[in-house]
Amino acid sequence: MELTNYMEGVVTSYVDEVIAGEDDFCDCPRCRLDVIAIALNDVKPKYVVTTKGLAYARMGELQAQFKADTIVAVTRAMRIVKAHPRHED
Numbered sequence: 426m427e428l429t430n431y432m433e434g435v436v437t438s439y440v441d442e443v444i445a446g447e448d449d450f451c452d453c454p455r456c457r458l459d460v461i462a463i464a465l466n467d468v469k470p471k472y473v474v475t476t477k478g479l480a481y482a483r484m485g486e487l488q489a490q491f492k493a494d495t496i497v498a499v500t501r502a503m504r505i506v507k508a509h510p511r512h513e514d
Contacts (some may be wrong), residue, residue: 463502
C-alpha cells in the first residue's frame, strides 16, 4: 500500500492539456512543475491508499464542477508562472 494524492495525477494531466493550447507559454520542466505546485495548492487534496479509494476518487472526477475547478486552478497557476517565470534564460 502507498499513500497517494490522487489530485497530483489529475492536475498534471490538465496542465499538459492546457499547456498544449497555449502557444506563448514556456513548457520547460521548471515552469511546468511550478504550475503543478501552485495548482495543487489551490485544489482540495484527495489522498487514497487502496484501489477502492482510487475508484471512489475517479468517480468524483466525472463531475463537471470538479473538472472546471481544477482547470481554473491550472489556468490561474499558469498566469502566475507566465508573469514570474523562475527558470534561467
